[in-house]
Amino acid sequence: MSYFPSLAVFFQIIINGTFLGTMYGVAAIGLSLIFGCMQVLFIAQGTMMILAAYSVFWLVYFMSIDPLISILIIIPVFLVLGWIMYKGMFQRVSQAGPSSTLLLAFGLMVFMESMMLFIWSPNIRSVKTSYSTSAFQIGDITISVSRLIVTVVAGIATCLVYLFLKKTMTGKAIRGVSEDRVTGMLLGINPNRVSAITFAIGIAMAGVAGVATCLIYPFDPYFGFLFSLKALIAIAFGGLGSVGGALLGGIILGILESLSSYTISPGWADAIAYAAFILVLIFRPQGLLGKAADKV
Amino acid sequence: MLRLNQMKVHTKYIAGLIVVIFFVLCPLFLNSERSYFIYFLYTTFIYITIAQGWNLIAGYTGQVSLGQHAFFGLGAYITAITWRAGLTGYFDPLAFLLSGTGALLLAAIVGVVLLSKxxxxxxxxxxxxxxxxxxxxxxNGGSFTEGAAGISLNSTAYKSMNHYYYTALFIMLFTLVVIVLLIRSRVGLALIAIREDETAASANGIPVLRYKILAFSIGAFVTGLCGSLNAYYIFHVHPPGVLSLNWxxxxxxxxxxxGAGTFMGPILGAFVLSIAFELTSIWMPEIHPIxxxxxxxxxxxxxxxxxxxxxxxxxxxIMRRLRLTVFKWMNQKA
Incomplete structure (x- = not known):
């Protein structure tokens, strides 16, 4: 192990970190939207990802649908799921304050984890496709095809959400409610409707991130919480409530993890990520990008 | 009216005393080595202690800490490491004190950094x-913490379940007394003032940061004590066990x-949740986490x-509804 990687290795690390980070980033966007709009820390986000991953696993296993096509099934299903979750649960509970919604999210997480454990067993699963192992070379750098696909999909999803927030009336309403709920209500925005839409989008983003995960990593039901934590760190890096910031925060986190596992040791990568997280919280609570970031 | 109020307070005290005496006497009637009830009470006491520690910082002061497992784990590790090094023994009061103080210091240091910012x-x-x-x-602590395998302690030192039961009971009662005294004092009022409105509290001359750190440290101290006791109970201190987010x-x-921010809340919640978990794990072992x-x-x-x-x-x-249903039921009869 060398402390100073050669240039090619350095680029390889950066690229791997970016691929890893986009997945955190997509999960973080959903989390960030939900937090921005209704101050709910939805810690079941990672578990929703794993639920999507298992759904893809079944789609591949029983109907042999390619994971990339299954995104088209996962997104609408998760949108509806998110809508139902908000209307059925979070709308009621959100009046009682943040600790109750946190508790509700936690209860959902435990419930879904154990349901998945019951249905799919604790064995580690993975999704195999024809392109799972293929890769190509640019110079000295190896790029895995499935990771590249995942990154592109993540990028498209982010762009779509960004455009939705920027260009549509509903998107404007979401941004308005995130900025000031009461003023939004005075201007005739129905905060419950907006929150439900935001929640649905957030869950759908978890679905996309889940499809991405299952293409690259083996997974088990307990994986979800780890992803929720990583998504939280990504948000802190990027600054709460911004779409681009969340994705960038995820990528920074991914690169940081890859770099520290190469130069120090893989065992310490998590601790370094958390330490960086706390330092960012203390010294730049508005996120690394600060006010330069587009506040969405 | 005054007399009535005083009577109410007295009945509360008497009820509490009866419950405590019941807990103290429990091992005399039950075989504590075998009884599931004793084990149940032991774990519930530990949970009540940690919950009250969290209640002080989060429920009363309004600073929601999600790091209590750090204090629990630190307490367990301090106990294990000092025992392995021969500095303390089995059920050594010094080990408890060190574990609690270690957690308290960690909380104070973390508190100065995090609570101020x-x-x-x-x-x-x-x-x-x-x-x-x-x-x-x-x-990653190498030989000091022995990594993922964790530190195995000398389990032949085990004497009886009663030791654990009474220690847990003592720690819990200690915590409850400390919390009651704190909450009824000026400090308690200051903590609640901070929760309600930090700016107003600070404007009224309350040293906000100092009180926050105080509440955080006291919560950490009792959590560290629980960690220490848990190390003696499990005889094996490893990260997935004592530093689990479950704690x-x-x-x-x-x-x-x-009900956070109430004195009886954590006690009630601990019993309700423990009973729910235990009953489901007995009746439906397959699906109890669901x-x-x-x-x-x-x-x-x-x-x-x-x-x-x-x-x-x-x-x-609740009373009105109860009366109404009884009334309807009687009308139907007639």
């Missing part, structure tokens, strides 16, 4: 990070379920502020 959710996330850093540090999540759930999750979801849906608030707010309504 971070508020609300940011503080929660920061404390969560502290716990995770400690976990990774324990995993923060379950007490927090109990606290919120019972039930636990669903239980939490249902409680937050229908009693989002906790059982205590529900009871105090709905006392008259």
């Amino acid at each position: 971070l508020r609300d959710d940011y503080f929660s996330l920061g404390t969560l990070g502290i716990g995770e850093i400690l976990r990774v540090a324990a995993l 923060v999540v379950i007490p927090v759930l109990m606290c919120i379920l019972g 039930f636990s999750g669903a239980f939490i979801v249902l409680v937050t849906l229908f009693m989002p502020s906790g059982i205590m608030y529900y009871i105090t707010n709905h006392k008259s309504m």
Whole structure:
């Protein structure tokens, strides 16, 4: 192990970190939207990802649908799921304050984890496709095809959400409610409707991130919480409530993890990520990008 | 009127005393080595202690810490390491004291850094990070913490379950007394003032940061004591065991379920949740976590502020409904 990687290795690390980070980033966007709009820390986000991953696993296993096509099934299903979750649960509970919604999210997480454990067993699963192992070379750098696909999909999803927030009336309403709920209500925005839409989008983003995960990593039901934590760190890096910031925060986190596992040791990568997280919280609570970031 | 109030307070004390005497006498009637009930009470006492520690910082002071498992784990590790090094022995009061103090110091240091800078959710996330850093540090601690395998202690030292039971009971009572005294004093009022409005509290001359750190440290101290006791009970200290997020999540759930910021809330919540978990794990061992999750979801849906608030707010309504149903039922009969 060398402390100073050669240039090619350095680029390889950066690229791997970016691929890893986009997945955190997509999960973080959903989390960030939900937090921005209704101050709910939805810690079941990672578990929703794993639920999507298992759904893809079944789609591949029983109907042999390619994971990339299954995104088209996962997104609408998760949108509806998110809508139902908000209307059925979070709308009621959100009046009682943040600790109750946190508790509700936690209860959902435990419930879904154990349901998945019951249905799919604790064995580690993975999704195999024809392109799972293929890769190509640019110079000295190896790029895995499935990771590249995942990154592109993540990028498209982010762009779509960004455009939705920027260009549509509903998107404007979401941004308005995130900025000031009461003023939004005075201007005739129905905060419950907006929150439900935001929640649905957030869950759908978890679905996309889940499809991405299952293409690259083996997974088990307990994986979800780890992803929720990583998504939280990504948000802190990027600054709460911004779409681009969340994705960038995820990528920074991914690169940081890859770099520290190469130069120090893989065992310490998590601790370094958390330490960086706390330092960012203390010294730049508005996120690394600060006010330069587009506040969405 | 005054007399009535005094009587109410007295009945509360007497009821509490009766319950405590019942707990003290329990091992005399039951075979503590075999009884499931004794084990149940032991774990519930530990949860009540941690939950009350969290209640002090989160329920009363309004700073939601998610790093209590760090203090629990630190307490367990201090006990294990000092025992292995021969500095302390089995059930050594010194080990308890060291574990508690270690956790207290960690809380004070973390508190100075995090509480001065971070508020609300940011503080929660920061404390969560502290716990995770400690976990990774324990995993990579080399021969000092023995990594993922953890430190195995000399389990032949085990004497009897009664030791654990009474120690847990003592720690819990100690915590409850400390919390009651704190909450009834000026300090308690200051803590609640900070929760309600930090700026107003500070404008009224309350040293906000100092009080926050005080509440955080006291909560950490009792949590460290529990960690120490747990190390003696399990005889094996390893990161997935003592630094598990369960040690923060379950007490927090109990606290919120019972009603955070009330004295009886965490106690009630701990008993309700423990009983729910135990019953489901006995009757439906296959699916009990599903039930636990669903239980939490249902409680937050229908009693989002906790059982205590529900009871105090709905006392008259509950009674009225009860009367109404009885009345209807009687009418139908007639």
